[in-house]
Amino acid sequence: MWRNIASNAVTFLIVGLFLLGGMVLWGKSQYQSDGPLAEAICLQVRSGSNMRAVSRDLEAQGAVTSGAILRIGADYTDKTALLKAGSFLVEPGASMQEIVDTVTRGGASTCGTEVIYRIGVNRVGVQVRELDPTTNAFVDVADFQPGVEETPAVFAEKTALPDTRFRVALAEGVTSWQVVEALKAVDLLDGDVTELPAEGALAPDSYDFRPGGDRMEILDRMRAAQEELVAAAWAARDPGLPVETPEELLTLASIIEKETGVPDERGQVASVFVNRLNAGMRLQTDPTVIYGITKGQGVLGRGLRRSELRAETPWNTYVIDGLPPTPIANPGRQSLMAAAQPDETDFVFFVADGTGGHAFAETLDEHNSNVARWRQIEAEQADTGGTSNN
Template sequence: MWRHIASNAVTFLIMGLFLLGGVILWGKGEYQAEGPLDQAICLQVERGSNMRRVSQKLVDQGAISSAAIFRIGADYEEKTSQLKAGSFLVQPGTSMSQIVDVVTRGGASTCGTEVVYRVGVNRISVQVRELDPTSNRFVERAEFTPGEDEVPEIFATTKEKADTRFRVAVAEGVTSWQVTEALKGIDLLEGNIAEIPAEGALAPDSYEVRPGDDRATIIAQMAARQELLVAEAWEARDPDLPIGSPEDLLILASIVEKETGVPEERGQVASVFVNRLNQNMRLQTDPTVIYGITEGKGVLGRGLRRSELRAETPWNTYVITGLPPTPIANPGRASLMAAAQPDETDFVFFVADGTGGHAFATTLEEHNRNVARWRQIEAERGAAAAGNASTGGN
């Protein structure tokens, strides 16, 4: 009898272990399987939250099939204690395992609302935008110019949210003074900037910042990134460039950056200046004259006078031969590479063509025709503007 009971007990134990193993295998399969989400969502994990709250939020949003399996899987992978606060984009079909990895890996948030401080050539603006998970595109909620526009209420409320991201976006062609002044004006940052960085030393890019970040540390990050970009361009430069150092390359790239806003033209513009250097011709580029007047501290805001084109400053390339002594702005990677690898052309002249781009020429005669066409376009635009003004724009 006891033998029969023992035999049954062993049988039940084996069956129990078998069933338990099956449940574990099933749970593991569910944890790693494609999730039920059919439309992207933005998962917000508040500071001080835990896996129980996160798992329930995921169930409510239709991202996972079981809160219990989600938590057990996180425990099994020893990731429960690694939960990070933030806003995380969860794509359709993402598995529980992948979601756990996203919310415990850390790093920058990938969705939600962000405040972007845009440092542009002509102005500084602040933008509040939010990622639409379904289109994976940011939707603008508000934009204003500090000191000029009324500050929208959404800006104040967004700044106070724990999961809001902050970003400083530096445009190509801004000066180091402009970057420094912009950082000084961002009240969520702390610390002083001892001195304006050398012109050209800061990489135009988008930088994520956090409340309390040190301004000098952000400047150092920009400088380190630009140093890498300059080294990369210098390493990839054409061997016959009339450029003697990485600093000269940076100077040339800054001029290219200021001369054209058309990406496809950068190589051609760079070729004009390289051809002029090879022929010992003066560069004769207006942005260098402007820098000699402003030294990068603000925007000139008007056309150049004839007297200014003749004025002797270290940067006036109508007066000096060769490159100016310093960059005239902070060039981006594309302009650095254009200066390092310019197009192969015979162009030594260019002038605006009325479309936002330039007309290039190899001879003075051809260039004079292009200049005449540009002056005609300017005259027609001036007449049209005067006509609109006299009729009230109707």
Template sequence: MWRSVASNALTLFIALFLLAGGLLLWGKRQYEGAGPLADAICLRVESGATMAGLSRQLEGQGAVSNAAIFRLGAKYTEKADLLKAGSFLIPPGSSMKEIVDIVTRGGRSTCGTELNFRIGVVSAQLQLREVDPGTGRYVEVLAFDPAAGEIPEDYAELRNATDLRFRVTLAEGVTSWQVVEELKSADFLDGEVADLPAEGSLAPDSYEVQPGMARSDLVAEMQRRQAAILDDLWARRADDLPITTPEEALILASIVEKETGVPDERGRVASVFVNRLRQGMRLQTDPTVIYGVTQGREPLGRGIRQSELRRETPWNTYVIDGLPPTPIANPGRASIEAALNPDDTDFLFFVADGTGGHAFARTLAEHNQNVARWRQIEAGRQ
């Protein structure tokens, strides 16, 4: 009898063991397999949210098939307490494992609504945009220049949305004065910038900020990033450059930045100035003349006058030898890299070619031919 009872107990134990193993295998497949989500969604995770609450939210949105398995999987992988606040793009068919990874890995939000204050060379613009979950691309909701005073009626309501993220973006080639002046119109920032940052010391980049952040703290972060970029690229500069300090590299980079907006031209433009410096030739670049006139406080808005080409300012490279005393704008990383690792050419001249780029020349005679062609293009346009 006891032998029979023991045999039955063993059989039951084995059956339960196999059942538990089968359930674990089934749960693992459910956790790691493709999920039921047919279309991408933007998942908002509030600050203080829990994995339990999120699992129910996901089940309600049709992103997971079983909230309990989602919670158990997050706990088993030791990620249940790593939930991050933000807005996250969940692709169609995402597994529970993939969703847990998305909401716990950290980093910037990947979808939702964003207010981006873009500071450009000519003007600034507040752009309210949101990610289309289907394409993963931003769709502009509204855009306006806050300094112009024409603020859309629905801006105040959109501005106070609970899931709104804030960003400040600097274009390459903006001046420090422009940045400080335009930041005054960013109504989600606070405080003043007491001292004008040195020209060239701000990194053109995109900065995610929090409402109420001090403008001075944001400017300090811009300076920190630019200093880090310059330190990194200076350590990897080419040999035998005619510039001896990181500050001179920043000056040359700012001239390259203002001379071309064509990315693959930067190295050639830099080579022209490097070749001229090596030969003791004046740089003769128009953007330095403009900076001497405007001090970087506004776009010139017209052509350069002959009297301005002859005017003696510290930045007029038609008059002075070598580099001007300061940068003429805030150059981006690519222009700094071009200045420190220019193309290997023997070009000494360049002029616009009518396509948005430039025609480069080795001799004055060749350059004069390029200039004549450019004047013909200008005359045809007029």
């Protein structure tokens, strides 16, 4: 009898082990298989939350079939304690494993609300926007100029949310003074700016920050990023360029940046300046004259006078030979690479063509024809109330 009991016990144990193994395999399959979510959602994980609360939220939104399996899978892979606060985009059909990886990986939020301080050449604005998970596109909630327009109520509402992402975005061609003044006006930042960064030393890009962040720390990140870009452009430069140092390359890139906003033109504009430098011709570019007047502190806001074109300043390339002593703005990656690898052309002139771009020329006669055409376009725009593209 005892032998039968022992035999039956062993049998039950074996069956139980098979069933347990089957359940484990089934649970693993459920954890790794595509989930039931039909449309993307923005999952918000509050600070201090836990995997149980997150799994219940996912169940309620139809993103997982079993919160228990998700929690077991997170525990088994040692990720439960790695849960991060934030807003996370959960794609349609995401598996539980993919969701756990998303909410434990860390880094910036991938959906939800963004507040972006956009520092432009002519405008500093605050943009509040939210990601629509169903279209994976951002939708503007508010866009205003601080200190000029009334701050919308939604701004305070969104900045109070714990998972809102904050960024400072620099446009290409802004000056260091403009960046510093804009950062001083960001109430969410702390700390004094103890020095004005050198012109050209800041990389136009987007920089995340948290409320209470230090202004100098953000400027240091901008400086470090620009140092990397300049070093990369200098290392990749064409042989025989008429620039002797990375600083001169940066200065040339800043002039290219201010002369055209058309990406495809940067190489041609660079070629004009390189050809002029090689030929011993003065650069004769208006943005350098403007910088000699403003020192980068704001926008001139009017056309140049003849007397200003003749005035002697260190930056007036109608008067000085070669490059000015410093950059005239903060150039971006494309202008740096254009300065390092200009197009191969014989162009030594260019003028606006009325489309937002420029007409290039190899000879003075050809250039004079292009200038006459541009003057005609200017006159027609004035007659019709249009505005100049130059």
